[in-house]
Amino acid sequence: MPQPPFSSSPKIDVLISEVGPRDGLQSIATTMPTMNKMRWLDALAAAGLREIEVASFVPAKLMPQMADAAEVTKHACTLPGVTVMALVPNLRGANAALQAGAQKLTLPVSASTAHSLANVRRTREQMIDDVRSISQLRQDIAPSARIEAGISTAFGCTLQGVVNEDDVIRTAVLCANAGADEVGLSDTVGYANPAQVRRLFRRLRMELGPRAGAAHMHNTRGLGLANCLAAYEEGVTTFDSSQGGLGGCPFAPGASGNVVTEDLVFMFEAMGVSTGIDIALLREARAALQAGLPGEPLYGMVHEAGLPKGFIQSMDFLSKEA
Amino acid sequence: MPQPPFSSSPKIDVLISEVGPRDGLQSIATTMPTMNKMRWLDALAAAGLREIEVASFVPAKLMPQMADAAEVTKHACTLPGVTVMALVPNLRGANAALQAGAQKLTLPVSASTAHSLANVRRTREQMIDDVRSISQLRQDIAPSARIEAGISTAFGCTLQGVVNEDDVIRTAVLCANAGADEVGLSDTVGYANPAQVRRLFRRLRMELGPRAGAAHMHNTRGLGLANCLAAYEEGVTTFDSSQGGLGGCPFAPGASGNVVTEDLVFMFEAMGVSTGIDIALLREARAALQAGLPGEPLYGMVHEAGLPKGFIQSMDFLSKEA
Numbered sequence: 128m129p130q131p132p133f134s135s136s137p138k139i140d141v142l143i144s145e146v147g148p149r150d151g152l153q154s155i156a157t158t159m160p161t162m163n164k165m166r167w168l169d170a171l172a173a174a175g176l177r178e179i180e181v182a183s184f185v186p187a188k189l190m191p192q193m194a195d196a197a198e199v200t201k202h203a204c205t206l207p208g209v210t211v212m213a214l215v216p217n218l219r220g221a222n223a224a225l226q227a228g229a230q231k232l233t234l235p236v237s238a239s240t241a242h243s244l245a246n247v248r249r250t251r252e253q254m255i256d257d258v259r260s261i262s263q264l265r266q267d268i269a270p271s272a273r274i275e276a277g278i279s280t281a282f283g284c285t286l287q288g289v290v291n292e293d294d295v296i297r298t299a300v301l302c303a304n305a306g307a308d309e310v311g312l313s314d315t316v317g318y319a320n321p322a323q324v325r326r327l328f329r330r331l332r333m334e335l336g337p338r339a340g341a342a343h344m345h346n347t348r349g350l351g352l353a354n355c356l357a358a359y360e361e362g363v364t365t366f367d368s369s370q371g372g373l374g375g376c377p378f379a380p381g382a383s384g385n386v387v388t389e390d391l392v393f394m395f396e397a398m399g400v401s402t403g404i405d406i407a408l409l410r411e412a413r414a415a416l417q418a419g420l421p422g423e424p425l426y427g428m429v430h431e432a433g434l435p436k437g438f439i440q441s442m443d444f445l446s447k448e449a
Numbered sequence: 450m451p452q453p454p455f456s457s458s459p460k461i462d463v464l465i466s467e468v469g470p471r472d473g474l475q476s477i478a479t480t481m482p483t484m485n486k487m488r489w490l491d492a493l494a495a496a497g498l499r500e501i502e503v504a505s506f507v508p509a510k511l512m513p514q515m516a517d518a519a520e521v522t523k524h525a526c527t528l529p530g531v532t533v534m535a536l537v538p539n540l541r542g543a544n545a546a547l548q549a550g551a552q553k554l555t556l557p558v559s560a561s562t563a564h565s566l567a568n569v570r571r572t573r574e575q576m577i578d579d580v581r582s583i584s585q586l587r588q589d590i591a592p593s594a595r596i597e598a599g600i601s602t603a604f605g606c607t608l609q610g611v612v613n614e615d616d617v618i619r620t621a622v623l624c625a626n627a628g629a630d631e632v633g634l635s636d637t638v639g640y641a642n643p644a645q646v647r648r649l650f651r652r653l654r655m656e657l658g659p660r661a662g663a664a665h666m667h668n669t670r671g672l673g674l675a676n677c678l679a680a681y682e683e684g685v686t687t688f689d690s691s692q693g694g695l696g697g698c699p700f701a702p703g704a705s706g707n708v709v710t711e712d713l714v715f716m717f718e719a720m721g722v723s724t725g726i727d728i729a730l731l732r733e734a735r736a737a738l739q740a741g742l743p744g745e746p747l748y749g750m751v752h753e754a755g756l757p758k759g760f761i762q763s764m765d766f767l768s769k770e771a
Contacts, residue, residue, distance in 0.1 A: 288759025318757040320719035321678050348757075349712040349750030350719075352675040356643050390671040397642035397672075428671030435640040435670075437610025 139403040141395055142178055142365045144341055145171055145388055147416065148199070149180040149214050151373030153192050154384070155423060161195040163419025165202045170412035171370070172206040175404040178365075179203060180212040180233065184220035200227040212275075216247055221261040222268075231273040232265075234258055235313070236302055238295045239284035242315070246279070255301045262306025275340055276302035276310045281327060283318030292323075296330050303338050311340035311365070314354065317347020317375075317384070321357035328361040341365035344386050345375050351386040352394055359400070366391060370409070370416055371425030387427040389413070396440050406440060461725040463717055464500055464687045466663055467493055467710055469738065470521070471502040471536050473695025475514050476706070477745060483517040485741025487524045492734035493692070494528040497726040500687075501525060502534040502555065506542035522549040534597075538569055543583040547591040554587075555597040556580055557635070558624055560617045561606035564637070568601070577623045584628025597662055598624035598632045603649060605640030614645075618652050631662035633687070636676065639669025639697075639706070643679035650683040663687035666708050667697050673708040674716055681722070688713060692731070692738055693747030709749040711735070718762050728762060 148168060152159055159167075164181075171179055181203040182196035196213065203211040204227075213229040215221040221232055236254040237243035243251050258276055265272050281295045299310040312327055324342070332339040342358035342365070344351045355366050368386040369375065375384025392404045410430070417425060470490060474481055481489075486503075493501055503525040504518035518535065525533040526549075535551040537543040543554055558576040559565035565573050580598055587594050603617045621632040634649055646664070654661040664680035664687070666673045677688050690708040691697065697706025714726045732752070739747060 283757050283759070285758055288757070316757075317754065320716060322720035322722075347750065347754045348715060349709070350674055350716055352672055353678045353716060356675045356678060387671070393670060394642060394672055394675060398644035400644075428669065432639065432669045435605050435610070435638075436607055437605070 137403060138401065139177070140364070140401045141359065143176065143388060143392060143395075143402050143404060144178040144180065144212070144365055144367045145176045145370060146180040146343075146367045146385065147369035147371070147373045147388070149183050149193075149212075150367075150375060150385060151369045151371075153183055153190055154374035155192070155420070157420055157423065158192045158194075159419040161198055163415070164195070164199050167412065167415040167419055168199070168203050168206065170408070170415040172209045174408035174412045175402070176412075177208055177403060178210040178212060178231070180214060180367075181229075182224075183214040183216075184224045184227075185214075185216055197223060197227040200224065200229050204228040204230070215261065217257055218260050218264060221264055225265065225269040225272055229272065231275060232261065233275040233277050234261060234307075235279045236276050236298060237279045237284075237315075238290050238298050239280040239287050241286035242280045242284045245286060251298060255298070255305050258302050258305040258307050265306075273308045274306060276307040277313050277341070277343060278302070278310060279313045279315040281312040282314040282320075282323055283316060285316045292327060292330070295327060296334060299331055300334050303335050307338070309338050309340035310335060311343055311367075313343035313367075314345050317345035317350075319344060319354050320350060321353050324354045324357040325361050328358050328363055332362055339363075341367050343367035345384050346372065346386050347375075347384060352390060355386060355391060356394070359395075370413055371427055371430075373416070373423075373425065387429075389427045389429050393429040393434070397435075397438070406434065459725060460723065461499070462686070462723045463681065465498065465710060465714060465717075465724050465726060466500040466502065466534070466687055466689045467498045467692060468502040468665070468689045468707065469691035469693070469695045469710070471505050471515075471534075472689075472697060472707060473691045473693075475505055475512055476696035477514070477742070479742055479745065480514045480516075481741040483520055485737070486517070486521050489734065489737040489741055490521070490525050490528065492730070492737040494531045496730035496734045497724070498734075499530055499725060500532040500534060500553070502536060502689075503551075504546075505536040505538075506546045506549075507536075507538055519545060519549040522546065522551050526550040526552070537583065539579055540582050540586060543586055544590075547587065547594055551594065553595040553597060554583065555599050556583060556629075557601045558598050558620060559601045559606075559637075560612050560620050561602040561609050563608035564602045564606045567608060573620060577620070577627050580624050580627040580629050587628075595630045596628060598629040599635050599663070599665060600624070600632060601635045601637040603634040604636040604642075604645055605638060607638045614649060614652070617649060618656055621653055622656050625657050625660050629660070631660050632657060633662035633665055633689070635665035635689075636667050639667035639672075641666060641676050642672060643675050646676045646679040647683050650680050650685055654684055661685070663689050665689035667706050668694065668708050669697075669706060674712060677708060677713060678716070681717075692735055693749055693752075695738070695745075695747065709751075711749045711751050715751040715756070719757075719760070728756065
């Protein structure tokens with residue numbers, strides 16, 4: 128009798144989607160050597176990460192850090208139990224990502240027109256057209272691949288300030304109608320607060336049901352984990368974060384941009400919410416990251432402070448080993 | 450017709466209890482000059498803080514930073530609209546604090562015997578006896594003063610690890626029975642998680658009703674604001690924090706021990722939960738703090754990143770001025 132894929136994986140309550148290899152590495156000037164990227168991905172997979180955004184399929188001229196996107200994606204596809212995700216800014220990128228074997232594409236669609244023009248030089252409407260053409264491409268060449276739209280600046284924008292909540296939800300619905308399998312909300316600039324997170328994800332789930340996607344929160348103003356908690360309590364089960372807080376435009380010394388994977392995993396595991404991630408092995412993945420970027424500052428409160436005395440991870444496969 | 454005290458103050462939803470002048474200043478080696486302490490307190494009051502823990506009444510030999518506790522307390526009592534709070538470790542300290550005019554006393558009672566012996570060289574039972582004798586003293590010499598017991602290590606202890614939740618609640622109830630007007634829970638070492646915070650404050654409120662007191666959370670593992678959010682959602686309305694994250698045993702560079710007042714106020718105000726605190730004036734208070742402790746590292750993500758573009762504080766008195 129055929130087994131469903133990854134049937135041996137223990138059940139998890141939330142999916143932590145590691146974005147460091149894409150969002151993190153594209154944010155810093157240094158380019159991590161391909162071999163180190165692969166070792167880091169191996170270590171992340173070994174720690175139990177089940178979804179990793181491994182690369183961005185953009186022109187190497189614009190982003191030399193991602194010149195090896197296809198090679199890295201192909202390697203990631205050899206890792207058992209990992210959904211290999213790639214960011215694609217347009218149809219050309221989507222084609223390259225699917226050719227390389229990416230199992231899930233994520234396309235950023237900004238709720239703020241000002242941000243959309245500044246970020247990708249295209250209007251929101253043009254980006255939604257891209258979702259449609261990418262969905263068509265997927266039908267044609269890789270029907271099992273999934274497509275996510277991430278609504279950026281969903282909680283505010285450094286250019287236009289407040290972003291109308293109706294606009295955010297309308298954009299999300301248009302993306303779903305254009306063929307996105309799931310639509311997440313991104314706090315691109317760290318403006319979100321827990322009340323707003325609850326409101327928007329509640330509306331998103333009302334509109335899209337199971338196609339309501341991930342919470343991508345930033346920790347720019349210290350509210351990253353509080354916002355993830357609020358999203359979790361509204362039923363969100365997928366959370367983006369990056370190891371060591373790499374990327375996501377940190378403003379301040381000691382301040383991370385992206386929510387730190389280690390801290391997020393600790394929060395959920397301490398609450399008894401299973402992530403499937405082994406915190407001790409996650410620490411080893413951090414060493415692999417640091418080996419590929421010597422001297423690059425990494426963040427994380429749990430990494431610095433250590434685990435509480437007597438802390439026991441409530442993981443099925445850990446207890447099986449014990 | 451007589452007016453209730455501070456009737457001109459706008460209504461607030463949560464009370465931020467600033468502990469920096471006590472918890473912060475006693476944690477660092479440098480002693481802030483008395484004049485600077487007074488200026489900082491003035492600035493905190495001007496920013497809208499309504500409860501400030503201004504000093505610890507301990508022997509100056511043990512804690513020279515607090516040698517001017519009586520003088521500082523007397524000055525704080527001249528500030529309109531501020532409840533002047535003092536930490537007292539025993540009956541002798543309580544007497545001195547009440548003589549100086551303190552309007553509220555806080556007594557730490559550890560849920561962990563190991564911590565209690567290490568911290569104050571007394572058992573939990575002896576500390577509860579102190580609550581009783583201090584309550585009696587209050588009846589005799591300052592009947593309008595209030596007494597708070599703060600249950601330290603309520604969420605875990607670096608010495609004994611896990612602290613039994615029944616023990617925490619039992620200790621809180623014993624403190625209330627011994628005469629404490631309110632009993633708060635303190636995450637002394639930064640072990641708390643939001644699920645635990647919800648459980649314990651829910652039980653505390655079930656047992657003590659309106660005598661359930663403040664949440665004193667630390668940010669050692671990055672969960673400070675998430676834990677405050679969880680407590681708020683369980684009905685807690687008083688939150689301890691310290692300006693610039695001063696004190697509370699920070700472990701790491703860039704890591705605060707105590708929850709940072711600026712970040713906490715920002716979270717609540719962004720959610721539309723009124724604190725009565727003017728964030729711009731709070732920034733000026735930070736300058737007064739820094740002036741009294743040149744070179745001392747201060748923390749705070751909102752201070753570094755700034756307020757979101759278009760951010761408007763939902764404060765009664767601000768809108769009146771507009």
